[in-house]
Amino acid sequence: MSERKEPLALSSPESSGQVPAIPERITVQPPTYTYMGQDAEESTLPLSHYLWILKMRRWEILAFVLTSVIATVVVSSRLTPIYESTATIDIDREIPANIVGQNSEMQTDNYDADQFLATQIKLIQSDSVLRPVVQSLKLGEPAKADGARDSQLPTTRAQDAPIHLSNLKVTRPANTYLLLISYRSPNPQLAAEAANQIARSYKQHSYDIRLAATQDESTYMEKQLDALKAKMERSSLALAQFEKDLKVIDPDQKTSILTARLVQLNTELTNAQEDRIHKEAAFNAVKDGSLEAAQASSQGEPLRKLTDSLGEAQQKFESVKLQYGAAHPEYQKAAAAVAELVRQRDDLKDDIVQRVDVEYQQAIEREAELSKAVETSKDESDKLNASSFEYKAVKQEADSDKAIYDELWRKIQEAEINSSFQNSSIRLADSARPALKPTFPDIPLNAALALLISSLLAVGAAVLADVLDNTIRDPEQIQRGMRTDVLGSLPVVKAWRGRLMGPARRKDEKLRTGGQSSSFDEAIRTLRDSILLSDPNRRPHSLLVTSAVPREGKTTVSTRLATAHSLQMRKTLLIDADLRRPGIHGRFGLKNEMGLSTVVQAKIDWRQAVQQMEDYPDLDVLPAGPASRRAADRVGAVLEKILEEAKQGYDLVIVDSPPLLGFAEPLQMAAIVDGVVVITLAGQTSRTALASVLSNLKRLKANVIGVSLNEVREDMSDRYYYYGYYGKYYSKYYKPTKES
Numbered sequence: 001m002s003e004r005k006e007p008l009a010l011s012s013p014e015s016s017g018q019v020p021a022i023p024e025r026i027t028v029q030p031p032t033y034t035y036m037g038q039d040a041e042e043s044t045l046p047l048s049h050y051l052w053i054l055k056m057r058r059w060e061i062l063a064f065v066l067t068s069v070i071a072t073v074v075v076s077s078r079l080t081p082i083y084e085s086t087a088t089i090d091i092d093r094e095i096p097a098n099i100v101g102q103n104s105e106m107q108t109d110n111y112d113a114d115q116f117l118a119t120q121i122k123l124i125q126s127d128s129v130l131r132p133v134v135q136s137l138k139l140g141e142p143a144k145a146d147g148a149r150d151s152q153l154p155t156t157r158a159q160d161a162p163i164h165l166s167n168l169k170v171t172r173p174a175n176t177y178l179l180l181i182s183y184r185s186p187n188p189q190l191a192a193e194a195a196n197q198i199a200r201s202y203k204q205h206s207y208d209i210r211l212a213a214t215q216d217e218s219t220y221m222e223k224q225l226d227a228l229k230a231k232m233e234r235s236s237l238a239l240a241q242f243e244k245d246l247k248v249i250d251p252d253q254k255t256s257i258l259t260a261r262l263v264q265l266n267t268e269l270t271n272a273q274e275d276r277i278h279k280e281a282a283f284n285a286v287k288d289g290s291l292e293a294a295q296a297s298s299q300g301e302p303l304r305k306l307t308d309s310l311g312e313a314q315q316k317f318e319s320v321k322l323q324y325g326a327a328h329p330e331y332q333k334a335a336a337a338v339a340e341l342v343r344q345r346d347d348l349k350d351d352i353v354q355r356v357d358v359e360y361q362q363a364i365e366r367e368a369e370l371s372k373a374v375e376t377s378k379d380e381s382d383k384l385n386a387s388s389f390e391y392k393a394v395k396q397e398a399d400s401d402k403a404i405y406d407e408l409w410r411k412i413q414e415a416e417i418n419s420s421f422q423n424s425s426i427r428l429a430d431s432a433r434p435a436l437k438p439t440f441p442d443i444p445l446n447a448a449l450a451l452l453i454s455s456l457l458a459v460g461a462a463v464l465a466d467v468l469d470n471t472i473r474d475p476e477q478i479q480r481g482m483r484t485d486v487l488g489s490l491p492v493v494k495a496w497r498g499r500l501m502g503p504a505r506r507k508d509e510k511l512r513t514g515g516q517s518s519s520f521d522e523a524i525r526t527l528r529d530s531i532l533l534s535d536p537n538r539r540p541h542s543l544l545v546t547s548a549v550p551r552e553g554k555t556t557v558s559t560r561l562a563t564a565h566s567l568q569m570r571k572t573l574l575i576d577a578d579l580r581r582p583g584i585h586g587r588f589g590l591k592n593e594m595g596l597s598t599v600v601q602a603k604i605d606w607r608q609a610v611q612q613m614e615d616y617p618d619l620d621v622l623p624a625g626p627a628s629r630r631a632a633d634r635v636g637a638v639l640e641k642i643l644e645e646a647k648q649g650y651d652l653v654i655v656d657s658p659p660l661l662g663f664a665e666p667l668q669m670a671a672i673v674d675g676v677v678v679i680t681l682a683g684q685t686s687r688t689a690l691a692s693v694l695s696n697l698k699r700l701k702a703n704v705i706g707v708s709l710n711e712v713r714e715d716m717s718d719r720y721y722y723y724g725y726y727g728k729y730y731s732k733y734y735k736p737t738k739e740s
């Protein structure tokens with residue numbers, strides 16, 4: 001352990017020797033402050049914090065949940081029981097709708113099942129289906145004493161108003177062709193009877209719709225039958241007269257030979273045209289005398305062979321030309337051979353052009369002759385076919401009229417037969433029966449839902465209240481959101497108020513408060529060491545204790561901090577610089593007739609206003625003196641001089657200043673002291689106020705040592721769990737003695 005620092009003596013007439021030198025004030029680079037913005041949002045709270053919230057609010061949450069569940073059970077038990085009965089309708093898609101005709105065959109894929117069943121559900125809920133049931137069971141009448149009838153419809157409703165039963169429910173089980181018609185009523189017999197009658201009314205209504213449609217169709221077809229009969233007779237007479245005038249029964253047989261001949265001539269003409277086009281292209285290619293075109297023609301094979309021979313002769317001539325002169329026989333022989341081959345090539349090329357021309361002219365003549373033959377045959381065929389086309393048109397009209405008349409007559413007969421056929425694809429598969437137990441209210445389900453919903457609401461409200469709380473409660477809020485050190489947290493002590501007691505009375509206070517004051521003293525000592533021991537070689541000599549707004553405990557912390565420092569046998573000067581609302585003299589029971597305000601007004605020296613404490617020999621107090629606004633305006637310059645002179649006689653000078661927000665003099669004091677400690681009231685000081693204070697101090701380049709939370713309770717954060725053990729520890733292990 002390091003040696004305890006010896007206290008320094010005051011410079012007075014009784015003191016002897018030289019006062020030890022105290023280092024000059026150390027200016028520490030102030031930290032940066034950032035209000036809880038982007039950085040605060042980036043960091044998320046751990047799960048343990050939310051668990052702590054639930055733990056601290058467990059009794060409120062439990063009370064709300066129990067109240068909600070009990071209220072739900074009580075209300076549910078007092079509700080009128082409702083019974084539900086269900087009738088099952090089977091939609092059989094394989095049953096034919098008619099006994100004869102096209103619809104008499106089984107059809108399974110003629111319609112979309114989902115759309116069809118959705119249509120039937122709407123049809124069940126329609127007025128045409130419900131009105132007979134409502135009138136039969138008198139569901140629109142007021143309920144009787146025994147609950148024999150439901151009051152579903154107001155008695156004042158007009159008779160022709162559409163009917164809607166709120167207790168009716170029509171559903172379709174998934175992947176089935178079943179429709180469930182459910183009806184609810186306080187009377188189980190009525191519920192079953194209503195469900196069955198609605199099912200039967202729906203089935204009868206479906207049959208009535210089909211019957212009405214069939215009758216309408218039959219009536220319309222009977223009106224059209226007479227007109228079709230007259231038209232059929234006229235077309236038949238026209239066909240008989242045409243056959244008589246043409247003197248044939250089927251003129252198509254006469255035109256078959258001409259048609260075959262015309263088809264053959266058209267084929268030959270098409271081939272002749274293709275041949276003429278090919279020969280015309282060959283002639284156009286060779287008529288300019290090009291050697292390459294002549295070689296590419298159909299007659300060009302001999303020319304290609306002759307051209308190859310000419311090439312060989314020219315190669316041989318070139319070889320002889322290099323060896324012999326023009327007068328040599330070999331040279332002349334080779335030259336003559338080349339000339340002969342050139343002549344033969346030119347003659348053959350001319351001959352090819354003439355032959356291609358002759359073939360082209362022959363193709364033109366053949367195409368012209370075939371074209372004349374086709375035109376002649378076509379004229380003959382058209383003359384013969386004119387009568388055939390007219391005959392076909394008359395015959396087709398007569399056949400069509402007869403077919404339509406026969407089809408319409410058949411449909412009329414089918415409609416008359418099917419109109420009396422009552423078979424339907426809609427069947428009552430299971431009749432509704434009176435229920436044994438009520439469907440509503442379901443007390444266990446309601447209680448479970450109330451438990452779930454109330455639990456979610458209670459937990460959400462607890463978390464939301466914590467999120468919306470804008471006050472400073474947690475040291476991590478300051479460290480994370482404002483980038484400022486938290487020097488310590490001071491627990492709340494409700495058992496003592498008023499004047500500060502001396503060492504002789506502290507042991508009785510420990511027993512009376514159960515250790516609360518002792519836990520506060522421990523926190524004060526921790527705060528003291530956090531300020532002074534963070535850097536032992538650069539301790540501050542002057543310290544400003546301030547707050548953002550009034551009533552945050554800065555005066556209490558100043559006095560406690562000063563006494564804690566003096567108990568280390570270090571000379572301490574406590575200055576009450578709050579000239580507007582002084583409070584230090586009241587804590588120590590001192591007179592306030594003269595003090596700092598008197599010094600500021602240049603009436604006395606500051607040493608004359610200093611008062612010594614009997615209970616704390618190493619602690620001196622400079623009260624604020626009489627309140628003076630002029631003194632408050634001039635306190636900055638005077639305080640700076642006092643701090644410079646106090647360095648020679650005191651280890652630490654603690655200045656208690658007014659709140660920073662709204663007053664000017666704390667800013668002057670913060671600029672001249674070695675360090676500033678900001679006191680905040682846990683659970684009451686807003687983050688905005690603290691951020692504004694730190695921003696102002698940063699702008700002045702003041703050395704903010706840190707922030708201290710005052711009146712911290714165990715329920716403010718999950719980091720204050722240890723405060724609950726201080727009182728138990730002191731009450732269990734502290735045994736006062738005469739020396740303590």
